[in-house]
Amino acid sequence: MFKYLFARSEDIPEGSAAVYFGFSAITWFVIGTGLGAFNAAKLAFPDFVTGLEFVSFGHMRQVHVHAVIFGWISMAFAMAMMYMTPALGNTKLWSEKLGIWNAFLWNVGLSLGLTLLWSGMTSGREYSDFPWFIDLYIATFMTIPLGINVWMTVIHRKTQGIYTTNWFFASAVFMVSIVFIVGNLPEWFHLTGLTEAYLTWWFAHNVLGLWITPVAAAIAYYTIPKVTGNPLYSHRIGHLHFWSVVVFYSTPAAHHLMSAPLPEWLKSFASVEGVLILVPAVAFVSNILLTMQGKWNMFVENLEIRFTVTGCLMAIPLNMQGGFQQTRAINWYIHGTGWIVAHAHLALLGFSTFLEAAAVYLGLQTLMKRKLYSLTLGNLHFWFLLIGFTTYWVSMTIAGLIQGAGKIYEVPYIDVVMAEHPYMIARWIGGSLVFTGNCFWLYNMWMTARAGTVIPEGRMAHELAYER
Amino acid sequence: MVNFREYKIGARFFGLALGGSMTITLFMPSFDLRNVNATEMALDKQLWAGHESGFSLDDPFLTGEHRPVRVTLKVDPKTGQPMAPTVAYVYPAGTPLPNGVDHPDNLGNIVEQLSRDKGRIGEATKSQGAVFLLSSEPQGDGSKQFYIENASATKGWNPEEVMKAAGDENTYHASYGKSIFVREGCWWCHTLLPEETQDWQVFGAPPMLGDFNGESPTAFGSDRKAPDILHVGSRNSSREWMMLHFFNPRLVQPHSIMPRFDYLWGPVDDKGQKIDFDKWRAEYNEYVDGKRVTPPEVPMYASNSDARALIDFVLSLK
Numbered sequence: 016m017f018k019y020l021f022a023r024s025e026d027i028p029e030g031s032a033a034v035y036f037g038f039s040a041i042t043w044f045v046i047g048t049g050l051g052a053f054n055a056a057k058l059a060f061p062d063f064v065t066g067l068e069f070v071s072f073g074h075m076r077q078v079h080v081h082a083v084i085f086g087w088i089s090m091a092f093a094m095a096m097m098y099m100t101p102a103l104g105n106t107k108l109w110s111e112k113l114g115i116w117n118a119f120l121w122n123v124g125l126s127l128g129l130t131l132l133w134s135g136m137t138s139g140r141e142y143s144d145f146p147w148f149i150d151l152y153i154a155t156f157m158t159i160p161l162g163i164n165v166w167m168t169v170i171h172r173k174t175q176g177i178y179t180t181n182w183f184f185a186s187a188v189f190m191v192s193i194v195f196i197v198g199n200l201p202e203w204f205h206l207t208g209l210t211e212a213y214l215t216w217w218f219a220h221n222v223l224g225l226w227i228t229p230v231a232a233a234i235a236y237y238t239i240p241k242v243t244g245n246p247l248y249s250h251r252i253g254h255l256h257f258w259s260v261v262v263f264y265s266t267p268a269a270h271h272l273m274s275a276p277l278p279e280w281l282k283s284f285a286s287v288e289g290v291l292i293l294v295p296a297v298a299f300v301s302n303i304l305l306t307m308q309g310k311w312n313m314f315v316e317n318l319e320i321r322f323t324v325t326g327c328l329m330a331i332p333l334n335m336q337g338g339f340q341q342t343r344a345i346n347w348y349i350h351g352t353g354w355i356v357a358h359a360h361l362a363l364l365g366f367s368t369f370l371e372a373a374a375v376y377l378g379l380q381t382l383m384k385r386k387l388y389s390l391t392l393g394n395l396h397f398w399f400l401l402i403g404f405t406t407y408w409v410s411m412t413i414a415g416l417i418q419g420a421g422k423i424y425e426v427p428y429i430d431v432v433m434a435e436h437p438y439m440i441a442r443w444i445g446g447s448l449v450f451t452g453n454c455f456w457l458y459n460m461w462m463t464a465r466a467g468t469v470i471p472e473g474r475m476a477h478e479l480a481y482e483r
Numbered sequence: 484m485v486n487f488r489e490y491k492i493g494a495r496f497f498g499l500a501l502g503g504s505m506t507i508t509l510f511m512p513s514f515d516l517r518n519v520n521a522t523e524m525a526l527d528k529q530l531w532a533g534h535e536s537g538f539s540l541d542d543p544f545l546t547g548e549h550r551p552v553r554v555t556l557k558v559d560p561k562t563g564q565p566m567a568p569t570v571a572y573v574y575p576a577g578t579p580l581p582n583g584v585d586h587p588d589n590l591g592n593i594v595e596q597l598s599r600d601k602g603r604i605g606e607a608t609k610s611q612g613a614v615f616l617l618s619s620e621p622q623g624d625g626s627k628q629f630y631i632e633n634a635s636a637t638k639g640w641n642p643e644e645v646m647k648a649a650g651d652e653n654t655y656h657a658s659y660g661k662s663i664f665v666r667e668g669c670w671w672c673h674t675l676l677p678e679e680t681q682d683w684q685v686f687g688a689p690p691m692l693g694d695f696n697g698e699s700p701t702a703f704g705s706d707r708k709a710p711d712i713l714h715v716g717s718r719n720s721s722r723e724w725m726m727l728h729f730f731n732p733r734l735v736q737p738h739s740i741m742p743r744f745d746y747l748w749g750p751v752d753d754k755g756q757k758i759d760f761d762k763w764r765a766e767y768n769e770y771v772d773g774k775r776v777t778p779p780e781v782p783m784y785a786s787n788s789d790a791r792a793l794i795d796f797v798l799s800l801k
């Protein structure tokens with residue numbers, strides 16, 4: 016890949032940037048979940064590797080979160096954009112070279128940022144933990160170049176209209192850049208106090224709502240019709256989904272701070288808007304599931320469809336949970352408990368990861384024109400992820416309910432810690448399964464590149480039989 | 484390239500939607516948040532915590548450089564005469580000034596007025612350093628209005644004299660300690676925000692609107708796995724307990740899942756002797772296995788160690 020950094024754009028094979036992003040994403044996924052499992056072990060067994068500053072929980076937690084959000088999720092998104100946007104515009108990526116540089120600088124910046132975070136150099140603001148110069152780097156060398164490539168590809172498309180997936184991609188890359196710049200205002204201008212706290216969550220909320228959620232959904236809008244061959248059930252519902260994400264998901268940031276002394280009107284407003292996020296959620300899930308009509312056999316038979324549909328199904332409990340947990344009636348019980356950690360992983364390790372994994376499987380096979388090396392490893396990956404995640408989610412939800420009860424009945428905190436212990440162990444086991452599954456995946460994809468069956472021109476990967 | 488009228492309309496609606504949502508979620512709350520007067524708690528906190536506790540160019544690695552200290556004076560730094568214990572916040576030359584002094588409009592109208600006129604905060608400079616006091620003025624209704632007083636201007640106190648008059652045992656490196664709190668990620672488990680709906684009994688009063696002016700970062704925390712510590716200094720003010728607890732939490736609470744922070748002691752103890760961590764851990768393991776009756780002695784931290792600063796910080800959380 017590095018040899019293309021200085022090649023002429025025309026000399027770079029089509030799809031190189033996407034492949035580069037794809038493999039980087041998987042690698043970060045392995046690293047990120049490895050760190051997650053390590054952190055989980057530390058919460059279960061506090062004396063597991065102790066007495067060293069750089070392996071202490073407080074130094075590693077944010078490294079896990081940023082490795083998975085900016086390494087895995089966002090690079091998988093970039094991969095999907097570099098591959099789907101041109102495919103849907105019946106054209107080539109605007110600039111392969113920009114794409115390659117983008118992926119290269121992304122890896123460099125992220126490695127640097129994570130190293131600094133790891134060393135303890137942090138802004139102390141959750142989700143915007145990176146010091147401001149790294150944020151500036153992310154906006155300048157990561158999100159904005161990605162945005163330019165996506166926008167220019169959409170503008171130079173050879174189709175008349177723009178397909179749903181591309182509206183989402185184009186608007187999300189724009190929104191995430193804005194969110195980065197506005198959400199870091201406290202660091203640019205040293206804003207303090209509640210303004211700082213609120214903007215911290217404004218940033219976190221909008222990265223989730225205007226970047227992760229819409230892009231993950233957009234990916235499914237491509238994967239399902241492409242692999243099943245069914246047309247999207249309804250473009251109208253797609254419109255509803257798009258506009259309700261922009262309008263409703265951009266507003267409820269304050270629901271992350273329901274117990275902070277923010278203005279009451281703001282909290283009530285956020286709470287109402289948060290329930291309205293069910294509109295895009297229902298629109299999305301129904302649109303995808305209805306597109307599956309007549310092709311449900313593929314849910315069993317086809318790996319990409321299985322991943323995507325599982326992810327969509329997880330969006331149902333995720334958004335139901337989200338909508339209810341942020342009302343005042345419920346939030347006071349579960350705020351700040353393991354319940355929220357479970358919700359966060361249902362969102363990112365469940366819903367969004369499953370959709371992206373499908374896109375990376377599909378994209379890498381298509382671009383490299385190689386059939387997946389081993390179905391067995393693919394299946395193992397799926398089940399390790401699903402079982403590992405479910406173990407995680409169930410155990411943390413229970414732990415969260417225990418914590419909530421302990422909180423309102425004013426149980427001495429140490430009793431809560433003791434009651435949570437078995438669930439902490441369960442989470443660690445679940446996390447280790449996820450990590451193991453991802454190691455299989457990296458190997459499988461590597462072998463696909465080297466030894467996968469070549470896909471003949473004009474065919475799709477899933478039309479070929481597996482050889483292993 | 485084909486352009487549809489629909490896309491032009493769509494783009495405008497998109498701008499309208501996003502702009503509208505930013506107006507409601509950013510612009511409108513700024514009116515509520517702007518004119519809040521800083522409370523006593525906020526003034527105290529921003530004076531001891533200083534300009535910034537997270538990453539900043541003044542202290543990029545969060546090692547406690549360029550930090551103010553909080554001291555309790557028992558003698559007058561000018562005359563040497565005994566006086567009623569007085570808390571002062573000392574900013575040695577080169578220390579970035581607290582937010583309310585840098586940007587007095589963040590204090591809220593009333594506090595800003597008093598701090599400027601009576602407190603003369605406008606005269607404080609980073610290059611010369613300053614000593615601040617948390618002063619108050621009685622109000623008509625019997626309450627007190629707090630403001631920042633620049634004692635370097637009003638009383639002629641200079642930072643070195645004040646530090647000398649206070650002595651090391653009356654000095655709290657709470658600002659340095661807050662950076663350790665941020666750097667070591669204590670806030671991933673310990674929240675700094677008792678919740679409004681419950682928590683009153685156990686963790687103390689939830690903070691109010693004006694309680695954070697000038698603080699950065701607020702480090703509320705979102706995933707509580709340990710007690711809230713916004714008011715911990717009022718519940719437990721024992722240095723001894725804190726020292727054992729940071730070195731190895733399981734010395735005082737066998738079921739705790741808090742990590743050991745023994746590495747914050749640094750290489751040497753208070754007498755400059757090298758700390759033998761391996762020996763300590765081996766002996767501790769023997770104690771855990773029942774081969775020893777008592778755990779090994781915890782070394783006393785050096786007065787310039789991270790551990791000292793962290794304990795000073797925790798004890799300042801009243």
Ligand code: HEM
Nearest residue numbers: 223228270271289292293334337338341350351359362705
């Ligand atoms: C109807 C939809 C949703 C609503 C109303 C909602 C609401 C909330 C609320 C209120 C919290 C904070 C709870 C607390 O701390 O008390 C939260 C946390 C979180 N949500 Fe959602 N959520 C929804 C869907 C999603 C989706 C789709 C994603 C991502 C794809 C997501 C990701 C997260 C994450 C990562 C957190 C953890 C934040 C933290 O660190 O505290 N949520 N959600």
Ligand code: HEM
Nearest residue numbers: 048051052054055080083355356359363364446449450706
């Ligand atoms: C091997 C699987 C994983 C394990 C064992 C794991 C473990 C953990 C642990 C222990 C925490 C700290 C929770 C706390 O502070 O209470 C955490 C936080 C977090 N992880 Fe993971 N994780 C895994 C995978 C992932 C993945 C794949 C993602 C996203 C794609 C992710 C996103 C997050 C986020 C957003 C948080 C912050 C949650 C919050 O603040 O509420 N994790 N994870």
